[in-house]
Amino acid sequence: MSTIDTVLARIDADLDTSLSRLFELLKIKSISTDPAYAAECRSAAGWLAKELSDIGIAASVRDTDGHPMVVGHWKNGKPGPHVLFYGHYDVQPVDPIDLWHRDPFEPSVLTREDGSKIIVARGASDDKGQLMTFVEAARAYMAVTGDLPVDVSILLEGEEETGSPSLHPFLEANRDELTCDLALVCDTSMWDADTPAISVMLRGLVGDEITVRAASRDLHSGHYGGSAQNPNHIVGAIIGGLHDDAGRITLDGFYDGVIEMPDDVMATWNALGFSTDVFLGDIGLKTPRGETGRLPLEHIWTRPTAEVNGMWGGYTGAGSKTVIPAEAHAKFTFRLVGDQDPDKIRAAFRSYVHSKIPGDCSVEFKDHGGSPALRLDFNMPALEKGKKALQDEWGKDAALIGMGGSIPIVGDFKRMLDMDTLLIGFSLEDDQIHSPNEKYNLASFHKGIRSWARVLDELSRR
């Protein structure tokens, strides 16, 4: 039996213990956006550093101004590329909590009607389940060979869900330590449950929050209605004017730098057999809302978007309250593509908001971070090796796809450390990441571990 086959057999045999280790990590409430969970974030980092060290990869918890990083190294002077694996141990908040069928931090494996099994917990897919596929692959290799096929460094962060504020300074301060030949990132999805995918195009992100203020206090609408400014109305008008009737975003210069896909790329994507009916049907919808005249895959992969992720103002409890609130709020994110400039987008947004603020009102902004979009090199050598490994494991060609979400780290690796990234992940569209009842298919976890073992094996070959 070849080494890789022995490693794969070991992975199969150890699946139950791999799963119980994942459960330990899933139980840690590492919600990065809420300061109340800072200690849990640190606890998740500590758990991971210990796991890596137990495997034999010397790792430590490294402080930042925010949640800590975990960094580990296994350097043996192997001839193949030295890879840096990246993942994040932080998770999204769990609200609305009443829509969860179980405690989001008490993971369980459920069997679905078709007999398939899923791991249910916050972070099961994004990104604890995914990052553990790599850790468990490394563990199996070490157990079988006492070594890894290539030199491996590992970087795990705890602020991915909050725009990674500490990442730039950390990469800057540890440039030499973290610069490798190639980055591996496991935070993306498959094309479908049978078809692996490598993501070659990622949208960027700009996040901004507004607080509109008018009167110095909440007012009785009977006394001041019609006369005093109502911040709810201003925020409503800002939201209502952000798109035109054709679904295009109205900010000045918003589409500068947006690139139309070449015909041959569009042809490849059309061949993927993407079904709008299934895509929207899964979530109870039928009709794509975005820019008219565009395919839904374009809406998700290659067109920029604007979304109001949250808005609130005034009385939101039961019943009625005749109040004019002193302030109202909204959180916005813009997905960027092509060469759209995050700074220019933020400036155009803020200028638009200012144009909607009447006398007597003021607005305050809160910057929730930003990063440009990214396209990977189709001729990157590691890409062929990744495709081969995935083909061997899944028996199907890997799809080269775009990504609706944003993984700014890939841009940072390229721009700051001049390092290309291979984006391979095993999540699925129905994993409900960021939503109640997040899950990760047990098959994603199991075959994901096997996939990484194969990728490491391929990368070690000439």
Add this chain to the structure above:
Amino acid sequence: MSTIDTVLARIDADLDTSLSRLFELLKIKSISTDPAYAAECRSAAGWLAKELSDIGIAASVRDTDGHPMVVGHWKNGKPGPHVLFYGHYDVQPVDPIDLWHRDPFEPSVLTREDGSKIIVARGASDDKGQLMTFVEAARAYMAVTGDLPVDVSILLEGEEETGSPSLHPFLEANRDELTCDLALVCDTSMWDADTPAISVMLRGLVGDEITVRAASRDLHSGHYGGSAQNPNHIVGAIIGGLHDDAGRITLDGFYDGVIEMPDDVMATWNALGFSTDVFLGDIGLKTPRGETGRLPLEHIWTRPTAEVNGMWGGYTGAGSKTVIPAEAHAKFTFRLVGDQDPDKIRAAFRSYVHSKIPGDCSVEFKDHGGSPALRLDFNMPALEKGKKALQDEWGKDAALIGMGGSIPIVGDFKRMLDMDTLLIGFSLEDDQIHSPNEKYNLASFHKGIRSWARVLDELSRR
């Protein structure tokens, strides 16, 4: 010393005990809109029934489908008009609680920089402080004379802040018991701290709440952004389209039945010396927002308005969350004037909302009640007696004013019991009713009690 002078002296002597009784009532957390406080509402009703009975006015707590009523009677066959006094013991919610300087249900008397004293607590002004001015006036009369100068019935409700859902059926079921010659209501304000007022014009109210739904669950904006409908955007567009650039409300037929004030009424109001600078300056604003070309007094008294009292959807916690929520919400109230028909306004609003709901989305409405506007008869005999009593107490003519707020009971008394209402109240614009740090001037409370004693005395005269 005449009887009324003896009664007034008694009121002065008893002020401290009157105040401690008011404090007992203010400590009861009778927030009617929140079902969690149902027992407190019942407790407030019980306290009031006992107080009235202690005075000698036989009173009881009367069940409804919602919070109970308190009804009491003192009928001696007096020759003057038999009056029905109305007040409400329920109060508004206290959020945002962190803006209160003290516990809203631990009342206290504070001395302001100018030496004047204020009573601070939720309900101090609206309406517990106000209703107790009448109760204490009656108590003083009974203490001095063992009688009241006219026959008095009392009706206190616990659902005024939630649209009085039980009031219609209660008036219907107890029509004979509650029909008197004249209603007295203490839930309105003075013109200013020195000038008493009788309210002769009240706006109506229509309350409606919308829930807009799109996808069957919350979505990741990276996966579905630009493609799936975002309910925040729909609610924003609904809010944003409700007014045109001239501040007029865009609903079909909204201004049907709105009446322009006669020139002589406008002249009277102009003479009141209303200062927009002071009115808006008090709340940190400068520029009236309403329909262009209208006086602020018109915005408040004689023009209809639309206000979004609350809106919410998606993530509202700290930081950023890239979610497209499954639903978004807003609470609306419309103030009505003249002959505007609440049912037609609600229908026009709902039709407008439906016109803004795209395919794939649905909307659900929650009716928060409605009532038409009301104008009182300037030639009502009791009006002259009320003016005389207030002139005697305050040394100034009472202003006959409009009311921005809504007191639907007055319309119900007229339409259901064919009973006119004298609206006399002692609150002030800066009482911060419905807001944090609600207060009632001690002078309002003290001279309010004296005023009611004088009104009862005047009403007993031929």
